[in-house]
Amino acid sequence: MxxxxxxxxxxxxxxxxxxxxxxxxxxxxxxxxxxxxxxxxxxxxxxxxxxxxxxxxxxxxxxxxxxxxxxxxxxxxxxxxxxxxxxxEFRSERYLRVKGGAAPELWDKIAGLYPCGDGRWVRLHTNFPHHRDGVLKLLHCAHDKDAVRAALSKWKAEDFEAAASDAGMVVAAMRTYDEWQAHPQAQALxxxxxxxxxxxxxxxxxxxxxxxxxxxxxxxxxxxxxxxxxxxxxxxxxxxxxxxxxxxxxxxxxxxxxxxxxxxxxxxxxxxxxxxxxxxxxxxxxxxxxxxxxxxxxxxxxxxxxxxxxxxxxxxxxxxxxxxxxxxxxxxxxxxxxxxxxxxxxxxxVQTATGFNDDEARAAGxxxxxxxxxxxxxxxxxxxxxxxxxxxxxxxxxxxxxxxxxxxxxxxxxxxxxxxxxxxxxxVPDQHIDEIxxxxxxxxxxxxxxxxxxxxxxxSATPAYWALPSEPLGTHAAEWLPR
CATH class of the missing domain: 3.40.50.10540 (Crotonobetainyl-coa:carnitine coa-transferase; domain 1)
Structure with missing residues (x-):
C-alpha cells in the first residue's frame, strides 16, 4: 500500500x-x-x-x-x-533518566531485524539471556551482529521463525499486511x-x-x-x-x-x-x-x-x-x-509479523x-x-x-x-527529550x-499520581497493606 x-x-x-x-x-x-x-x-x-x-x-x-x-x-x-x-507517555522508557544520565541499555546487541537468504527479513528479540542463547544455538554462531547476519543468510525467513518458535524462542518473519491477513492467526482474530x-x-x-x-x-x-x-x-x-x-x-x-x-x-x-x-x-x-x-x-x-x-x-x-x-x-x-x-x-x-514494519517502510519510501x-x-x-x-x-x-x-x-x-x-x-519530525x-x-x-x-x-477531583517510588525487585514483603 x-x-x-x-x-x-x-x-x-x-x-x-x-x-x-x-x-x-x-x-x-x-x-x-x-x-x-x-x-x-x-x-x-x-x-x-x-x-x-x-x-x-x-x-x-x-x-x-x-x-x-x-x-x-x-x-x-x-x-x-x-x-x-x-x-x-507511550515512550516513557525512552525518556527515562536515572541520576541525571541515561537509563541502562534496553536492547541486547544482536536484537533487531536481519535479511535472510530468501530476501525476506526476520526480527530477533534477545533481551532475555535464555532467548539470546537459544537463538545463537539455532544459528550456531557467536554473540555478534555480523555473525548472526551471516548465519541468517543461510535460512529462509519463515523457516527460521518456525524453528525458533518450536524451540520456545521469540522471532518473527516480516510479512506484508496482505500476507498477515491471509494467515490463519489473523483469520482467527x-x-x-x-x-x-x-x-x-x-x-x-x-x-x-x-x-x-x-x-x-x-x-x-x-x-x-x-x-x-x-x-x-x-x-x-x-x-x-x-x-x-x-x-x-x-x-x-x-x-x-x-x-x-x-x-x-x-x-x-x-x-x-x-x-x-x-x-x-x-x-x-x-x-x-x-x-x-x-x-x-x-x-x-x-x-x-x-x-x-x-x-x-x-x-x-x-x-x-x-x-x-x-x-x-x-x-x-x-x-x-x-x-x-x-x-x-x-x-x-508483533509489529513485524502483522505488516506494520512493511507498511511504514512503504509509506516512508x-x-x-x-x-x-x-x-x-x-x-x-x-x-x-x-x-x-x-x-x-x-x-x-x-x-x-x-x-x-x-x-x-x-x-x-x-x-x-x-x-x-x-x-x-x-x-512531522521525531521528538527529542528536550522538546517534551x-x-x-x-x-x-x-x-x-x-x-x-x-x-x-x-x-479534576482525584489527580493521578504515584504514592510510592520505584524500588528494586523484591524490596517488599509478600503481604497486603491494610485497607
Missing part, C-alpha cells in the same frame, strides 16, 4: 474511538460527557494514527477511573487528555475487539466501599483506594497496566522470582507506585503465600506465556474458584484463539523495514488492560460475578489499523533520582 492508496481513508477521531471502546465494555454512556480530548495526529512520524491510539487507550483508562469514583461518591469529575502528552471482558463465575455484587461526602476533597481518597492488585507481568504492556492502576490509588503488588530475568530500565520506569515481592511458585511455601495473597486480591494482572500460570494452579478459572468476584486480566501476544494462541511474542515482533516510532502495541495494550480491569470492577459492583479480561498485542494492532492511515504522517521537558518530573527512587514522564490523564 502506498501513500496515495490510503489518502482517501479518513482516520477515526479519538472521541469516536473511545466511545466505541466504552460501549463495547458496557460502561455508563453519561461518562463520555465528562471527557475532553485535545490535539491531533500526526504527533510523531508514522502513517498510522498512533497519537489517536495513545490518547484513546489512556483516556479510556482514566475515564474508567472516573466512573468508579462516581460509583463510590455519586459525583462525576472531569477527565482531560492531551494527545502530545499521551504520545510522550478477525472481528474480535481489542478488549474482551467475560464473566467466568458467580459472585454477589461487590461495590467498592463508598466514601464519606468529604472524601472528594481528601487527597488520599482516589478511585481505586482499597483495591488490591496482584501484578504478574514483565517488560512493558502488563507493567504499564499495573502502573496505571497504581496511579489511581490501587495497592499494586508486583510478584517476581529471583530466577526470572528482567530488563532494568523497564523495571525502573514501570515500577512507579508499586510494591515488589519475590515468590518462587515452584516452592510449596511460596505457593501457599501466593494463594493467601490471591484470597485478598481484587484484581490479578498476568502476562506470562499462555497457560503458564494455569499450570501452577493460578489460572483464571482456578482464581475464580478460590476468590469469587476476582477480576483476572490476561495479556498475550497473538490472542487466546487460533494456531498461534500459545506463541510467545513482544511488541516489536524506505527500502528497509521501518518500525513504529514507539512500542505502540505494548503501551496501548497496557492502558487497555487497565481500562478492562476497571470496567470489570465497575460491572462487578452492579452485576456481581468473577470476570476475565483479555487483551492481545495482535488484537491491539488490528484495532490500531481500524483507526485509519495518515497520508501526511511523515510530515514540560511533561517531565523528577522523583526520588530506590535507584536514585529519576526523570520520568508525568501521567497524561488529568482528573
Amino acid at each position: 502506498n501513500s496515495a492508496s490510503f489518502a482517501t481513508v479518513p482516520p477515526q477521531t479519538a472521541p469516536d474511538a473511545l466511545a466505541a471502546l466504552w460501549r463495547e465494555a458496557g460502561m455508563p454512556p453519561e461518562a463520555l460527557g465528562h471527557l475532553t480530548l485535545t490535539g491531533a495526529d500526526p504527533v510523531l512520524p508514522s502513517s498510522f494514527a498512533i497519537g489517536t491510539a495513545a490518547q484513546t487507550s489512556l483516556g479510556a483508562s482514566a475515564l474508567a477511573a472516573a466512573a468508579l469514583w462516581a460509583q463510590r461518591t455519586g459525583n462525576w469529575q472531569g477527565v482531560a487528555v492531551d494527545m502530545r502528552h499521551a504520545m510522550a 478477525r472481528g474480535l475487539p481489542p478488549v474482551i471482558i467475560e464473566r467466568i463465575g458467580d459472585a454477589p455484587p461487590m461495590p467498592l466501599p463508598a466514601f464519606a461526602p468529604q472524601a472528594e476533597i481528601n487527597v488520599d481518597a482516589r478511585p481505586l483506594s482499597g483495591v488490591r492488585v496482584l501484578d504478574f507481568t514483565r517488560i512493558i504492556a502488563g507493567p504499564v497496566a499495573g502502573r496505571t492502576l497504581a496511579a489511581h490509588g490501587a495497592d499494586v503488588l508486583l510478584v517476581t522470582a529471583a530466577h526470572l530475568p528482567s530488563i532494568p530500565p523497564l523495571v525502573i520506569d514501570t515500577g512507579r507506585g508499586k510494591r515488589s515481592c519475590q515468590l518462587d511458585l515452584r516452592d510449596a511455601d511460596d505457593k501457599r503465600a501466593l494463594h493467601k495473597l490471591l484470597h485478598g486480591a481484587d484484581v490479578v494482572v498476568q502476562g506470562y506465556r499462555p497457560n503458564g500460570l494455569a499450570e501452577l494452579g493460578v489460572g483464571a478459572e482456578a482464581a475464580a474458584r478460590a476468590r469469587p468476584g476476582i477480576v483476572y486480566v490476561s495479556l498475550s501476544a497473538y490472542g487466546h484463539v487460533g494456531p498461534w494462541a500459545g506463541k510467545r511474542g513482544f511488541d516489536s515482533l 524506505s527500502t528497509e523495514p521501518k518500525p513504529l516510532p514507539a512500542q505502540v502495541l505494548d503501551h496501548a495494550a497496557g492502558y487497555l488492560l487497565a481500562f478492562g480491569a476497571m470496567a470489570a470492577l465497575h460491572r462487578r459492583a452492579v452485576e456481581g460475578g468473577s470476570w476475565h479480561v483479555r487483551v492481545s498485542l495482535a488484537q491491539v494492532g488490528q484495532w490500531l489499523r481500524g483507526l485509519g492511515r495518515l497520508p501526511d504522517g511523515f510530515s 521537558s514540560d511533561l517531565l518530573e523528577v522523583q526520588e527512587s530506590g535507584f536514585g533520582e529519576l526523570t520520568v514522564v508525568r501521567h497524561a490523564a488529568q482528573l
Whole structure:
C-alpha cells in the first residue's frame, strides 16, 4: 500500500474511538460527557494514527477511573487528555533518566531485524539471556551482529521463525499486511475487539466501599483506594497496566522470582507506585503465600506465556474458584484463539509479523523495514488492560460475578489499523527529550533520582499520581497493606 492508496481513508477521531471502546465494555454512556480530548495526529512520524491510539487507550483508562469514583461518591469529575502528552507517555522508557544520565541499555546487541537468504527479513528479540542463547544455538554462531547476519543468510525467513518458535524462542518473519491477513492467526482474530471482558463465575455484587461526602476533597481518597492488585507481568504492556492502576490509588503488588530475568530500565520506569515481592511458585511455601495473597486480591494482572500460570494452579478459572468476584486480566501476544494462541511474542515482533514494519517502510519510501516510532502495541495494550480491569470492577459492583479480561498485542494492532492511515504522517519530525521537558518530573527512587514522564490523564477531583517510588525487585514483603 502506498501513500496515495490510503489518502482517501479518513482516520477515526479519538472521541469516536473511545466511545466505541466504552460501549463495547458496557460502561455508563453519561461518562463520555465528562471527557475532553485535545490535539491531533500526526504527533510523531508514522502513517498510522498512533497519537489517536495513545490518547484513546489512556483516556479510556482514566475515564474508567472516573466512573468508579462516581460509583463510590455519586459525583462525576472531569477527565482531560492531551494527545502530545499521551504520545510522550507511550515512550516513557525512552525518556527515562536515572541520576541525571541515561537509563541502562534496553536492547541486547544482536536484537533487531536481519535479511535472510530468501530476501525476506526476520526480527530477533534477545533481551532475555535464555532467548539470546537459544537463538545463537539455532544459528550456531557467536554473540555478534555480523555473525548472526551471516548465519541468517543461510535460512529462509519463515523457516527460521518456525524453528525458533518450536524451540520456545521469540522471532518473527516480516510479512506484508496482505500476507498477515491471509494467515490463519489473523483469520482467527478477525472481528474480535481489542478488549474482551467475560464473566467466568458467580459472585454477589461487590461495590467498592463508598466514601464519606468529604472524601472528594481528601487527597488520599482516589478511585481505586482499597483495591488490591496482584501484578504478574514483565517488560512493558502488563507493567504499564499495573502502573496505571497504581496511579489511581490501587495497592499494586508486583510478584517476581529471583530466577526470572528482567530488563532494568523497564523495571525502573514501570515500577512507579508499586510494591515488589519475590515468590518462587515452584516452592510449596511460596505457593501457599501466593494463594493467601490471591484470597485478598481484587484484581490479578498476568502476562506470562499462555497457560503458564494455569499450570501452577493460578489460572483464571482456578482464581475464580478460590476468590469469587476476582477480576483476572490476561495479556498475550497473538490472542487466546487460533494456531498461534500459545506463541510467545513482544511488541516489536508483533509489529513485524502483522505488516506494520512493511507498511511504514512503504509509506516512508524506505527500502528497509521501518518500525513504529514507539512500542505502540505494548503501551496501548497496557492502558487497555487497565481500562478492562476497571470496567470489570465497575460491572462487578452492579452485576456481581468473577470476570476475565483479555487483551492481545495482535488484537491491539488490528484495532490500531481500524483507526485509519495518515497520508501526511511523515510530515512531522521525531521528538527529542528536550522538546517534551514540560511533561517531565523528577522523583526520588530506590535507584536514585529519576526523570520520568508525568501521567497524561488529568482528573479534576482525584489527580493521578504515584504514592510510592520505584524500588528494586523484591524490596517488599509478600503481604497486603491494610485497607
